[in-house]
Amino acid sequence: MIFCPLYSGSSGNSTFLASDNTKILVDAGLSGKNIETALLKIGFNPNEIDAILVTHEHTDHIKGVGVLSRKYNIPIYANALTWQCMLKYIGKIKEHNIKVLYNNHISIKDMDITSFSTSHDAVDPYGYAIDCKNKRACVATDLGFISDEIKYILKDSDIILLESNHDVEMLKFGPYPYDLKRRILSKIGHLSNDDCGKAILNIINNKFKKIILGHLSKTNNYPELAYQTVINTLIEAGVKLNMDVTISMARRDKPSNYIKFK
Numbered sequence: 348m349i350f351c352p353l354y355s356g357s358s359g360n361s362t363f364l365a366s367d368n369t370k371i372l373v374d375a376g377l378s379g380k381n382i383e384t385a386l387l388k389i390g391f392n393p394n395e396i397d398a399i400l401v402t403h404e405h406t407d408h409i410k411g412v413g414v415l416s417r418k419y420n421i422p423i424y425a426n427a428l429t430w431q432c433m434l435k436y437i438g439k440i441k442e443h444n445i446k447v448l449y450n451n452h453i454s455i456k457d458m459d460i461t462s463f464s465t466s467h468d469a470v471d472p473y474g475y476a477i478d479c480k481n482k483r484a485c486v487a488t489d490l491g492f493i494s495d496e497i498k499y500i501l502k503d504s505d506i507i508l509l510e511s512n513h514d515v516e517m518l519k520f521g522p523y524p525y526d527l528k529r530r531i532l533s534k535i536g537h538l539s540n541d542d543c544g545k546a547i548l549n550i551i552n553n554k555f556k557k558i559i560l561g562h563l564s565k566t567n568n569y570p571e572l573a574y575q576t577v578i579n580t581l582i583e584a585g586v587k588l589n590m591d592v593t594i595s596m597a598r599r600d601k602p603s604n605y606i607k608f609k
């Protein structure tokens with residue numbers, strides 16, 4: 348399987364996954380053009396995409412969903428409440444491309460997909476775990492905290508895009524209005540760098556994991572700080588980097604180095 352965050356951060360999110368015969372996007376939260384550019388840059392054609400899975404209806408996750416579906420005839424998968432909410436933002440979608448998730452497991456060709464609920468201020472936000480040939484990749488961003496269910500799913504994953512949204516001090520003393528600060532820090536907001544480090548400690552087991560930190564706030568974080576905070580938490584707890592886990596960063600405005608694993 349190939350796993351590549353095309354864009355990750357508060358300004359737009361999209362993650363590309365490919366197996367031998369299946370190619371999907373989790374979210375398409377930038378313009379269709381931006382997503383096309385990113386796919387071509389990593390050597391894939393947008394017309395090869397078999398499906399777009401939507402995590403939730405926030406603009407940074409759905410901006411390009413409608414355009415791409417119309418242009419390349421791509422089915423869009425989301426739960427019923429998310430569909431209800433996002434339809435007015437993504438424009439007209441062909442009926443055969445409206446795929447409503449009624450349960451937590453679906454298959455798209457050789458990929459088995461499990462959806463799980465996240466704690467975030469959207470109508471019915473989801474994360475996704477994608478299984479293919481005994482490997483599991485997981486997209487877990489936009490979460491106020493990590494539930495036991497998510498912990499369980501992450502423990503079982505080989506590669507994870509995990510949220511490291513903000514530095515708590517930068518957020519507290521930064522320019523955001525009080526209510527927004529409160530929302531971000533709440534259980535339905537976003538994971539801070541500290542939360543992210545602690546979450547990783549909770550999911551480390553005998554399964555080696557590649558973890559990519561993503562969905563960084565542009566205002567309240569920067570990549571070196573997120574990386575260093577997480578690494579420090581892990582080292583202090585005695586984690587052996589590159590033996591138990593590797594940590595890398597997802598890029599905000601271009602495709603990250605893609606990770607191939609089998």
Ligand SMILES: [Zn+2]
Binds near residue numbers: 403405467469489
């Ligand atoms: Zn969101």
Ligand SMILES: [Zn+2]
Binds near residue numbers: 356357405408489562
């Ligand atoms: Zn988001």
